Amino acid sequence: MQRLDPDLPLPSYAHPGDAGADLVTTVDVTLAPGERAMVPTGVAIALPEGFVALVHPRSGLAARHGLSIVNTPGTVDAGYRGEIKVMLINHDPREPIELRRGDRIAQLVIQRFERAAFVDVAALPESVRGSGGYGSTGGFGQP
Numbered sequence: 001m002q003r004l005d006p007d008l009p010l011p012s013y014a015h016p017g018d019a020g021a022d023l024v025t026t027v028d029v030t031l032a033p034g035e036r037a038m039v040p041t042g043v044a045i046a047l048p049e050g051f052v053a054l055v056h057p058r059s060g061l062a063a064r065h066g067l068s069i070v071n072t073p074g075t076v077d078a079g080y081r082g083e084i085k086v087m088l089i090n091h092d093p094r095e096p097i098e099l100r101r102g103d104r105i106a107q108l109v110i111q112r113f114e115r116a117a118f119v120d121v122a123a124l125p126e127s128v129r130g131s132g133g134y135g136s137t138g139g140f141g142q143p
């Protein structure tokens with residue numbers, strides 16, 4: 001990982017066993033209700049092939065302030081060498097969110113992934129679910 005802003009720390013895991021390493025904002029930013037902003041984190045990464053870094057929201061900020069990420073989870077490709085950025089959004093209908101440089105705004109989860117070889121076929125094999133989806137198994141207030 002490369003620090004593009006030497007005064008801020010590398011992402012870090014808050015506890016042993018945590019999946020996400022917290023990312024910070026390098027800038028002060030205020031988000032009005034409904035507003036979004038692309039926020040720099042001051043770090044870049046070179047992942048090994050076969051790995052991806054996913055930018056996830058932090059649940060505490062979501063629960064307390066309505067802060068989330070527009071494209072959650074953001075995808076950082078192994079070949080990407082630019083600064084990791086976070087597309088924050090304030091979902092609170094009333095309160096602005098004020099973030100200060102160094103605040104932990106998101107978390108980076110690094111995972112292995114599979115790549116598929118997509119094959120064009122005339123028909124798919126049958127399954128129990130079939131094409132049922134979008135609530136086909138029920139929702140609120142139903143057994």
Ligand SMILES: O=c1ccn([C@H]2C[C@H](O)[C@@H](COP(=O)(O)OP(=O)(O)OP(=O)(O)O)O2)c(=O)[nH]1
Pocket residue numbers: 055071073074075076077078080083084085086087
């Ligand atoms: O939350 C994010 C999402 C993406 N990226 C960077 C890393 C990623 O590798 C690159 C491209 O992201 P993505 O593929 O999601 O965006 P796109 O709109 O498809 O852009 P591109 O055409 O460059 O692939 O942008 C971030 O820094 N943060």
Ligand SMILES: [Mg+2]
Pocket residue numbers: none
């Ligand atoms: Mg892309």
